[in-house]
Amino acid sequence: xxxxxxxxxxxxxxxxxxxxxxxxxxxxxxxxxxxxxxxxxxxxxxxxxxxxxxxxxxxxxxxxxxxxxxxxxxxxxxxxxxxxxxxxxxxxxxxxxxxxxxxxxxxxxxxxxxxxxxxxxxxxxxxxxxxxxxxxxxxxxxxxxxxxxxxxxxxxxxxxxxxxxxxxxxxxxxxxxxxxxxxxxxxxxxxxxxxxxxxxxxxxxxxxxxxxxxxxxxxxxxxxxxxxxxxxxxxxxxxxxxxxxxxxxxxxxxxxxxxxxxxxxxxxxxxxxxxxxxxxxxxxxxxxxxxxxxxxxxxxxxxxxxxxxxxxxxxxxxxxxxxxxxxxxxxxxxxxxxxxxxxxxxxxxxxxxxxxxxxxxxxxxxxxxxxxxxxxxxxxxxxxxxxxxxxxxxxxxxxxxxxxxxxxxxxxxxxxxxxxxxxxxxxxxxxx
Numbered sequence: 397x398x399x400x401x402x403x404x405x406x407x408x409x410x411x412x413x414x415x416x417x418x419x420x421x422x423x424x425x426x427x428x429x430x431x432x433x434x435x436x437x438x439x440x441x442x443x444x445x446x447x448x449x450x451x452x453x454x455x456x457x458x459x460x461x462x463x464x465x466x467x468x469x470x471x472x473x474x475x476x477x478x479x480x481x482x483x484x485x486x487x488x489x490x491x492x493x494x495x496x497x498x499x500x501x502x503x504x505x506x507x508x509x510x511x512x513x514x515x516x517x518x519x520x521x522x523x524x525x526x527x528x529x530x531x532x533x534x535x536x537x538x539x540x541x542x543x544x545x546x547x548x549x550x551x552x553x554x555x556x557x558x559x560x561x562x563x564x565x566x567x568x569x570x571x572x573x574x575x576x577x578x579x580x581x582x583x584x585x586x587x588x589x590x591x592x593x594x595x596x597x598x599x600x601x602x603x604x605x606x607x608x609x610x611x612x613x614x615x616x617x618x619x620x621x622x623x624x625x626x627x628x629x630x631x632x633x634x635x636x637x638x639x640x641x642x643x644x645x646x647x648x649x650x651x652x653x654x655x656x657x658x659x660x661x662x663x664x665x666x667x668x669x670x671x672x673x674x675x676x677x678x679x680x681x682x683x684x685x686x687x688x689x690x691x692x693x694x695x696x697x698x699x700x701x702x703x704x705x706x707x708x709x710x711x712x713x714x715x716x717x718x719x720x721x722x723x724x725x726x727x728x729x730x731x732x733x734x735x736x737x738x739x740x741x742x743x744x745x746x747x748x749x750x751x752x753x754x755x756x757x758x759x760x761x762x763x764x765x766x767x768x769x770x771x772x773x774x775x776x777x778x779x780x781x782x783x784x785x786x787x788x789x790x791x792x793x794x795x796x797x798x799x800x801x802x803x804x805x806x807x808x809x810x811x812x813x814x815x816x817x818x819x820x821x822x823x824x825x826x827x828x
Contacts, residue, residue, distance in 0.1 A: 421549075425586025427453040427494040429519040433589040435596040437629045438568065438652070440645050442529040442600055443506035447498065447629040450514045450521070454485055454493040459516045461499045466511040466525050473511075473523070481514075486626050491582030496626035506531040524597040529567050533649030533684065535786040538568035539599075540689075542725040542753030542779070545574045545608060548584075548591040551757040555780055556594055558799045563782045568647065569599045572725035572753070573606025573657070573691030579621035580611055589627075603628060604654040605641045606691035606725060607661075618662040630654075635669035642670055644677050650785055651683040655690040660706055671709050678717035684809065685785055686719045693724040693752045695769045697731040698760060715739065718747040720790060720807060720815060721783070727752050728760040730774040730794065732803065734817055737769055747814040749792070749807060753779050772803050772821060774828040790815075802828070 425432075429452055437447035448461055464476035481497035497514070504510065507530045513523045529536075539559055544552050559566075576584035589596060605620055613619050625640050634642035634654075641656040655674065659666035678686070692703040694711050714722065730753050737746035750769075754760075759776045778797035783790065794803035804820040 421583050421586065425583050425590070426492055427451055429453055429456055429517075431459065431497075431514045431519070431521045433585070433627060434514060434521055434524070434593070435589065435627065436526055436598070436600045438600045438602045438631065438645050438647075439500060440631050440633070442567065442645070442647055443531045444504050444528065445500060445502045446504065446510075446526065446528070446600065447500040448512065448514065449496065449498045449627060449629050450481075451627075452495050452497065452519070454495055456495050456516060456519070457483060459483060459495070459497040459514060461501065461512055461514050463501055463510055463512040465505075466509040476511075484626065486622070488580065488582070488622050490580045490622075498629040500629065504528050526598050526600070527567075529648055533787075535784060536567060536648040536650060537563055537565045537782065537784045538570065539563050539566045540570045540572065540723050540751075540753065540781040540783065541755035542572050542730075543574040543606065543728060543758065544571065544576075544588065544592075544756040546577050546756055546758045548576075548587040548756060551778070552755060553591045555755055555778060555797045556592065558795060558797065559595065559780050559782075561799065562780075562793070562795055566599050566782075568652070569595055569601055570652075570689050570723060571601070571603040572689055572723055573604050574608040574725060575603060575606070576621075577608050578611075579609050580623065582623065585623050585627065601628070602652060602654065602689070603630070604689045604691060605656055605658060607658045610658050610662075618658070620656075635666070635673045638666060638670065642673065646683055648785075649683050650685040650687055651677070651681050653677060653686070653688045655688065655710070657690040657692040657703070657706055660690075660709070661692060661703065667705065667709060671713070674710065674713055678713060678719070681717070684788075685721075685790065686717070687721045687723065687783075688714070688719055689723040691724065691726050693726060694722065694750055695733065695737070696727055697729050697752055697764055697770060697773060698727050699764075701727060712740070714748055715746070718814075720748060720809075721792070722748055722750045723781075724750065724752045725754065728754045728758050729764055730754065730777060730779055730803075731770045731772070732794075732805075733769040733771045734815075735771060745814045749805070749815075749817075751781070751792075753781060753794070755780055771819075772827065774802065777802070777828045801825070 788809035806818040808816040
C-alpha cells in the first residue's frame, strides 16, 4: 500500500521532533559549573555518616560540601562545616568531560535532621535536608523501585510525589537495577538524576546494577557502566572487581545486601566470588532481619526467562540463612510469592518473600507466567513499594503510580519456624 504524502511528512516531522528533543536533552544535561546529579548514598553506618556525590564541568577542579544541623533560623548556615571533596575527571567518548565529586561525612548524630549543600566559589546547590538513622533497632521505613530505565523524565517523575506522601520517613531508597537503558549514554544518566532529584538529594540511595547498566568493553568483557562508580559512593566491602555493585551494610537491625546478578549470569569468576562472599555475609549476621536486592529474579514471572544460575547458586544460601525479603526487577511486571516457593525438603515452607517489580513505564504485557510460585501479580502497572520494619514485624505495601494501594502483606518473625505470612491484600482490588 502506498503512503500518502501527508503521512510521509508526518513521519518526517515525528523523527525531526524526536531528534530535537534528544538534542535539547543533551544540552540540558551538559555539565556546568553549578553542581548537578547530587545523590546521597548508603554507608556502613547511616546513623553517624552519609556519602554525597555530585557532578560539575571540568573547569571546577575543587568542590566542597557544607553541612550543619538543620534549623528554622536561616542563620544555621553560619555554623556549617566545610569539607573538600575527592574529585576525579571523567573523559569518555560518549559525553563531555566532567568532574565527579564525592565526600563521606562522618561524626554525625543519630536521628538528627541535617542541612547540606555542595559547590564552590559562586556556584552552589540549594540547601537540602536529610535525617540520619537511629542507632537502635527502632521502626525503619524504606522504599523499593524496580526497573526505572526509560522515559524517566516524563513518566517516572509522576511516581515520586506519591512516594513522598506514602513514605515521609523513608531512610533508604533501593533501586533494583536497570536504572537506565544504555549503560554509557550520559543523557540517560542525566534523566535518572534529574527525574529523581527530590528523592536522591534527601534519602540515601542503595542501587544494584542490572544488565542495562553493563556493557561490553573493547576487550569484549562485560563490565559495569563507566558512569556507575563516579556517580555513586557505596560501601567497598564486596569482592574485588565488583566494588559498589556487590556490597552490604546494616541499618537499624536490618542487614541490606546487593548482589551483582548480571556478573553472575556473565562471569564464572564473579559468580564464584559472590557466592563465597555471600555465605560469609549471611553466616556472620547479628541482625534480626535480612533484605537482599539484585536484578535477575530467582523465579521469573515470564515464561520466556529462567535465571537458573541465580537460582541454583543463591537460593540454597537464601534458604539456609533464612533471608526475609528478596527485591528483584528485570521482568517489567509485578509478582510476589512465598507460600508456594518450591523447597528442597518435603513439607518445608519458605522463610523468604520474593518480589519482582517495575517502577518505570517499560512494561511486559505478554508471556507472563501462570506458574504456581506467584501469590499476586500485575501487568502494565507502574509501582513503588513502602516497607516498614518494627520489632518482629515487616509490613510491605505496593502502591500504583497513581497512589492506590494494590498489595499488602506482613511477615511476623518466629524464632524457630519460618516467618508467618499475613495476607493483607486490599479487598475489592482485582489483579491487574
